Amino acid sequence: MDWRKEGKILLFIGLVFLGFYFLPIGEHRFDNAVFEALYLAKWYAREHVIFCLIPAFFIAGAIGVFISQQSVMKYLGAKANKVLAYGVASVSGSILAVCSCTVLPLFAGIYRMGAGIGPATAFLYSGPAINVLAIILTAKILGVELGIARAIGAVVFSIVIGLIMHLIFRKEEEEKAIQQAELPQPEIKHRLYQNVIYFGLMIAILVFANWGKATPDERFFYFIFENKWWITSIFSALFAFVLVIWFEVKLNKIIAVAIPIIALSFIFYGNPLIPFLAGIIALTYLTKTSNDEMQDWLYQTWDFTKQITPLLLWGVLIAGFALGRPGNEGIIPSQWISSLVGGNSLGANFFSSLVGAFMYFATLTEVPIVQGLLGSGMGKGPALALLLAGPALSLPNMLVIKSIMGTKKTIIFVSLVVVLSTITGYIFGLFY
Numbered sequence: 001m002d003w004r005k006e007g008k009i010l011l012f013i014g015l016v017f018l019g020f021y022f023l024p025i026g027e028h029r030f031d032n033a034v035f036e037a038l039y040l041a042k043w044y045a046r047e048h049v050i051f052c053l054i055p056a057f058f059i060a061g062a063i064g065v066f067i068s069q070q071s072v073m074k075y076l077g078a079k080a081n082k083v084l085a086y087g088v089a090s091v092s093g094s095i096l097a098v099c100s101c102t103v104l105p106l107f108a109g110i111y112r113m114g115a116g117i118g119p120a121t122a123f124l125y126s127g128p129a130i131n132v133l134a135i136i137l138t139a140k141i142l143g144v145e146l147g148i149a150r151a152i153g154a155v156v157f158s159i160v161i162g163l164i165m166h167l168i169f170r171k172e173e174e175e176k177a178i179q180q181a182e183l184p185q186p187e188i189k190h191r192l193y194q195n196v197i198y199f200g201l202m203i204a205i206l207v208f209a210n211w212g213k214a215t216p217d218e219r220f221f222y223f224i225f226e227n228k229w230w231i232t233s234i235f236s237a238l239f240a241f242v243l244v245i246w247f248e249v250k251l252n253k254i255i256a257v258a259i260p261i262i263a264l265s266f267i268f269y270g271n272p273l274i275p276f277l278a279g280i281i282a283l284t285y286l287t288k289t290s291n292d293e294m295q296d297w298l299y300q301t302w303d304f305t306k307q308i309t310p311l312l313l314w315g316v317l318i319a320g321f322a323l324g325r326p327g328n329e330g331i332i333p334s335q336w337i338s339s340l341v342g343g344n345s346l347g348a349n350f351f352s353s354l355v356g357a358f359m360y361f362a363t364l365t366e367v368p369i370v371q372g373l374l375g376s377g378m379g380k381g382p383a384l385a386l387l388l389a390g391p392a393l394s395l396p397n398m399l400v401i402k403s404i405m406g407t408k409k410t411i412i413f414v415s416l417v418v419v420l421s422t423i424t425g426y427i428f429g430l431f432y
Contacts, residue, residue, distance in 0.1 A: 033321045033331035040320030050273060052102040054280055055206040060105035061301030063113060065293065066195055076115035089122035090158045100397040101312055103127035105304045108404050116173055118166030121413055126158035129392040137367050138387065145432055146380065150387050153424050157388060161416045168412060194246050201239040208232045209276065229272050236279060249290050257282035308400050315396025319360045338373060344381040344429030346422065352382035353421040356390030357414060366390050381429020389421035
């Protein structure tokens with residue numbers, strides 16, 4: 001018998017026993033933190049899984065099936081033109097305007113297909129960080145100077161972080177480029193414009209289905225918000241048309257699944273969740289029962305779902321337990337955080353960046369949170385640091401990134417975001 005191995009098992013059992021033995025059930029802060037973890041998970045499931053994550057999983061699965069590896073390498077690969085690669089990564093990420101978790105399936109898709117570590121991480125940062133509506137909201141509520149600084153900082157960060165990641169892992173990237181050069185040319189199944197329209201429609205559905213609230217003063221954004229489900233429906237109908245004419249999905253199947261979705265849209269006019277969920281079920285059925293290409297799309301989507309969903313769930317629970325929901329406390333008292341982010345010291349900026357990196361922010365929720373912290377004495381430098389680090393990272397986000405590109409790359413990526421946010425916040429705080 002290997003007593004060393006058995007001793008480790010005994011130690012693990014003992015630690016679990018002691019954990020349950022001294023579990024502080026009944027103490028208000030602990031009980032509240034447990035409920036905050038469950039509340040955050042419930043809120044995340046209701047607000048983000050169906051409208052955000054599932055469409056993102058389908059887009060990620062489509063990347064693996066309909067985008068050739070050579071195309072990814074041409075624009076985002078290790079040997080791609082740097083200006084083109086980082087331009088494509090930052091712009092495509094910013095168009096999505098998603099949260100730190102929704103961007104993960106898309107990042108996993110392009111990284112698996114051969115994107116270089118630099119452009120891939122530029123995309124990973126830019127997706128949740130460069131959000132036009134969030135930047136406008138920041139300028140309106142928190143001040144023009146914070147809005148401009150956030151916009152410039154987020155764009156620069158996406159490129160700088162990507163370039164640094166590329167330099168750190170330069171040798172690995174060179175080896176990847178050699179391997180990619182030896183790959184055979186794949187058979188082109190669909191023309192470029194067909195793929196552009198196909199992915200553009202899916203991204204439009206994702207973006208407009210998750211369009212954030214706006215006030216009547218913001219005329220353009222308010223108009224879209226008021227009509228977002230009509231716009232989403234139009235893009236969905238166009239997407240169904242594309243599946244028929246270019247991807248060989250049978251028209252009779254499209255009509256068969258469209259009729260109940262339209263009926264549900266009228267029956268549950270004030271509750272778009274039900275027809276949207278019916279649309280997801282319909283798409284799953286269409287991909288499962290159509291040609292091999294469609295079935296491959298479903299299998300790729302399921303692979304991403306299996307890999308990412310459990311990690312996100314645990315990450316959301318831990319984040320909720322530790323920090324609570326926006327406006328609510330977890331196990332860590334909010335007074336501790338408020339007292340540590342006042343003024344403009346390097347410590348205050350670093351702490352703000354670090355807490356922001358681990359806390360989960362849904363798209364646009366970071367603005368009212370920072371507004372409350374500013375009212376509690378937070379300095380403008382730490383506020384900018386949180387705005388640059390918080391939306392781009394979260395504990396659930398980190399757990400998934402680790403599973404995709406490994407511990408070392410994840411630590412370096414997170415460290416770059418935190419350090420750059422700290423320095424930028426400190427410099428900004430010297431002037432404001």
